[in-house]
Amino acid sequence: MSDTVISRETATVxxxxxxxxxxxxxxxxxxxxxxxGDSVYYMALAWAAARSGSPAxxxxxxxxxxxxxxxxxxxxxxxxxxWGPRRVVIGSDAARCVVMFAVAAVAAVLALTAxxxxxxxxxxxxxxxxxxxxxxxxxxxPPRITAPGQLARVQGMRGLAARVATVTGxxxxxxxxxxxxxxxxxxxxxxxxAVSLALLVAVRIKAPPVREPxxxxxxxxxxxxxxxxxxxxxxxxxxxxxxPLMLVIALSELGFVGPLNIGLxxxxxxxxxxxxxxxxxxxxxxxxxxxxxLLLAVRGHLPRAGLVLCLSVVAGALAIGAxxxxxxxxxxxxxxxxxGLLAGLGGGLCGALTQTLTEPxxxxxxxxxxxxxxxxIAPLSYPVTGAAVGLWGTGPVFVVSAAVCAAGGALGLxxxxxxxxxxxxxxxx
Numbered sequence: 001m002s003d004t005v006i007s008r009e010t011a012t013v014x015x016x017x018x019x020x021x022x023x024x025x026x027x028x029x030x031x032x033x034x035x036x037g038d039s040v041y042y043m044a045l046a047w048a049a050a051r052s053g054s055p056a057x058x059x060x061x062x063x064x065x066x067x068x069x070x071x072x073x074x075x076x077x078x079x080x081x082x083w084g085p086r087r088v089v090i091g092s093d094a095a096r097c098v099v100m101f102a103v104a105a106v107a108a109v110l111a112l113t114a115x116x117x118x119x120x121x122x123x124x125x126x127x128x129x130x131x132x133x134x135x136x137x138x139x140x141x142p143p144r145i146t147a148p149g150q151l152a153r154v155q156g157m158r159g160l161a162a163r164v165a166t167v168t169g170x171x172x173x174x175x176x177x178x179x180x181x182x183x184x185x186x187x188x189x190x191x192x193x194a195v196s197l198a199l200l201v202a203v204r205i206k207a208p209p210v211r212e213p214x215x216x217x218x219x220x221x222x223x224x225x226x227x228x229x230x231x232x233x234x235x236x237x238x239x240x241x242x243x244p245l246m247l248v249i250a251l252s253e254l255g256f257v258g259p260l261n262i263g264l265x266x267x268x269x270x271x272x273x274x275x276x277x278x279x280x281x282x283x284x285x286x287x288x289x290x291x292x293x294l295l296l297a298v299r300g301h302l303p304r305a306g307l308v309l310c311l312s313v314v315a316g317a318l319a320i321g322a323x324x325x326x327x328x329x330x331x332x333x334x335x336x337x338x339x340g341l342l343a344g345l346g347g348g349l350c351g352a353l354t355q356t357l358t359e360p361x362x363x364x365x366x367x368x369x370x371x372x373x374x375x376x377i378a379p380l381s382y383p384v385t386g387a388a389v390g391l392w393g394t395g396p397v398f399v400v401s402a403a404v405c406a407a408g409g410a411l412g413l414x415x416x417x418x419x420x421x422x423x424x425x426x427x428x429x
Contacts (some may be wrong), residue, residue: 039169040353077368156296255405
């Protein structure tokens with residue numbers, strides 16, 4: 001049985017503000033350390049790959065881990081619903097610890113030689129498989145550790161954690177590689193995952209609101225994994241809010257990640273802004289995203305969440321399109337600040353609405369679909385964006401990407417179910 005089956009009586013406990021709940025804070029700390037560990041791992045892998053092959057081959061090593069993550073992500077959601085997200089997240093985090101320490105030991109033995117690309121490709125593949133289990137499960141935990149009215153606040157805290165990981169993980173990985181090489185960085189990543197694991201073990205499951213699903217979940221009838229997956233996708237398709245919400249997430253991510261990653265690098269080079277100029281834009285984006293996360297974490301509730309979400313996506317798309325036409329780095333940084341603010345607000349509300357509206361029995365599978373769009377499929381737009389910029393330049397590509405992103409927000413505005421969606425009012429302040 002899944003660890004989500006909890007009695008109705010325990011679901012009536014008084015709501016506790018998430019930022020004052022030690023249980024939630026343990027989850028946030030575990031998520032933060034895991035994200036920092038991810039950054040250190042990717043830095044170590046990139047360094048080892050660059051040392052063992054050409055830049056193109058190093059890029060292949062970094063990209064290959066995305067394949068099993070994208071292919072197996074939905075299966076990870078099925079396992080989270082069948083076994084319970086806490087069990088899956090603890091098991092997968094433990095596996096990440098073992099992989100990192102094993103790789104560190106092998107890297108130390110081979111420190112004086114170039115280990116070749118195949119061992120690194122194998123590491124990337126294994127880590128991608130484990131990520132496909134870890135990401136849906138860790139994303140499905142918040143409704144089980146706090147009350148529904150606190151989910152927006154938890155998403156804000158998660159966004160702040162992601163910003164902390166972005167700011168600290170890269171420099172930490174670089175320092176470790178500089179002073180101790182890849183073995184030291186892999187060891188540090190394993191240690192971060194180990195502390196994250198200890199915190200996750202200490203997280204206790206609480207009762208989400210119990211809602212009877214319209215039909216019995218497939219796992220309740222003893223059906224196989226494929227039936228469970230199709231049952232979850234059917235639940236999404238039939239839901240008047242969740243189905244449109246997934247479309248909004250898919251379109252907005254496809255229009256967002258290309259320009260804000262590879263597109264921004266090419267734009268800075270085209271305008272002669274250099275790495276310094278690009279750094280200012282990225283920093284401004286981080287400040288905006290952090291401010292949005294802080295807003296959600298402090299307020300804990302925004303009225304008319306569905307409408308605010310859709311408007312944020314449309315306005316953020318306009319800011320993305322403007323990036324390609326501003327004449328100075330300063331104005332580009334302002335546009336980046338707006339993109340970060342609006343994307344952070346929209347992303348936090350997407351997460352809170354997903355977790356609030358999903359039936360507990362389907363939460364792992366629904367979370368896996370959302371994660372697939374954000375971390376699995378959307379990054380595949382990188383090579384498409386790069387090739388398109390090479391053919392037509394940054395302006396047309398940014399405009400088309402902004403139009404795709406805006407289409408997601410416009411779709412949400414047209415569909416009344418999503419436009420009128422509300423979050424539970426957070427009582428704890």
